[in-house]
Amino acid sequence: MIEIHDLTKTYGRGADAVTVLDRVDFTVSAGEIFAVVGPSGAGKSTLAQCINLLERPTSGEVVVNGERLTDLDAKSLRVARRRIGTVFQSANLLSRRTAAQNVALPLEYLGVTTAQTKARVAELLDRVGLSPHADKYPHQLSGGQRQRVGIARALALRPSVLLSDEATSGLDPAATESFLDLLREVRDDLDLAVVFITHEMDTIVKIADRVGRLDHGRIAEQGAVVDLLLDPESVLGEALRPQSAASSAAPGQVVVEVTHNSVAVPGDWIVQLSNQIGAPVSVLGGHVGDVAGVSVGHWTLAVDAAAADKVPDAVGALGLAVRTDVAAASVVAA
Ligand SMILES: Nc1ncnc2c1ncn2[C@@H]1O[C@H](COP(=O)(O)OP(=O)(O)OP(=O)(O)O)[C@@H](O)[C@H]1O
Incomplete structure (x- = not known):
């Protein structure tokens, strides 16, 4: 479970201060997919970076399974951050490493033995249906396959939260569909809390249980997708x-x-x-x-x-x- 409480991010100081996230608040339970949607500039990328603590929020809390990540010092945070796996836009794979070597990366950083890493990578590539492509380099894979490698890498350290940051942007409809199927499958199998950040309304209807609309750094509206769709007054429901x-x-x-x-x-x-x-x-x-x-x-x-x-x-x-x-x-x- 991940809880975001009153998360605020301000860049700059004094007269130059810009508040990009303004008291953002939501909770995602294990086994649930929560989408965050918003137009360009709404603060989605900043929110993603603050959730996995690549950026320190100015104030507010990120709590994973009861542990307040925002309170931790740099060393403890390195360990705690393993509970959040991130799938980025365009997968963000290292071009000189094969699919298997990309998936192995987080395990290598952790000092896992070569034999254990090999076994775990094989298991992860099998889970995402890419075993036959283990030795291919990113440029030899399709966009959809690269995103599957991204999911495998994000799952390497057995996180309880999966953060998907515009991961379907740029994928064609078939690759998007298969990415969403895989996301649903790993959510169910591993009981993950999934935060799905996107600007694509149609993917939300396909994947999310609940959704929040980010507008100028604030969650302007949030609720169960079905409730919003049935609410004639909901701005988000109308858009969805x-x-x-x-x-x-x-x-x-x-x-x-x-x-x-x-x-x-x-x-x-x-x-x-x-x-x-x-x-x-x-x-x-x-x-x-x-x-x-x-x-x-x-x-x-x-x-x-x-x-x-x-x-x-x-x-x-x-x-x-x-x-x-x-x-x-x-x-x-x-
Ligand atoms: N380091 C920074 N310093 C100052 N302002 C920033 C910084 N990073 C982001 N911003 C501002 O914060 C706002 C939100 O940016 P962000 O990239 O989070 O939006 P977004 O919703 O992800 O947009 P897009 O969909 O276009 O990527 C923008 O107005 C941006 O200019």
Whole structure:
């Protein structure tokens, strides 16, 4: 388990001081994947460096399995840092070392015997499906394979926390998918707490149990992915929901954005909605997908302006939710 309490990082002093992380707070339990998402400049890289203590936070705590890493002196920290394995963007492998030699690196630093290192490296490369590529150099591996070597290396010292810092950036969709499968697999097998830092919304829906949105150094919103997806008011939920291009409403119609809530939505909900408001309902666009066994999504509908005020109640009664701010702003001029 990893707990981040009130983590603050300020660069510079006095008038030049820049606060890059501002009282960041979250906890990730063993066996859980917590994603941190944010736009460029939000502080993601700084957060990653402060979590594994490559950068000392200005204040706040990083606690792993009850041990406060932020209190430790440099020598104790070197030992304690082994509890956090990091997978970096572009794997960060040494180009003059083979896959096996890269995985062996943390074990060599630790002074593990050659025989033990060999056995452990073989086991790790087998776990990530790269045994046949053990003697290849990074340039002889695909981007996805390099990231698998990165995972093997991160697991070498048997950490309880895995930190993935933009590790899928630059991978093609198939390599991303297989990286995420492997991450899920090692999380389950080793009961790891995973902190998954990314700017890619679609990977979050595929992998994370919970997610926090980093905005100007603060966690502006956090929660279970499914809860955020079902919350029509959530900024993060809106960004995470699968979107599809909508066609235009006819003159005199109102555009209504509806969040699909799976709890008890009848299959013929559009017909029922039309009956309840006494007017036709046109589907302009929509997408519903399965997330953690819950179908979530988003619809863009058009209804006659005269019937628009009946829509929120009728939609609510069907187990869906309407974004009234959008509806109010979207009457199409006749
Ligand atoms: N050493 C530093 N001194 C001063 N400011 C810094 C330093 N490192 C980072 N920053 C600032 O902190 C802010 C956050 O940077 P950071 O690299 O953590 O963001 P990010 O979310 O990872 O962005 P990206 O996705 O573009 O990599 C930026 O405004 C950056 O200029």
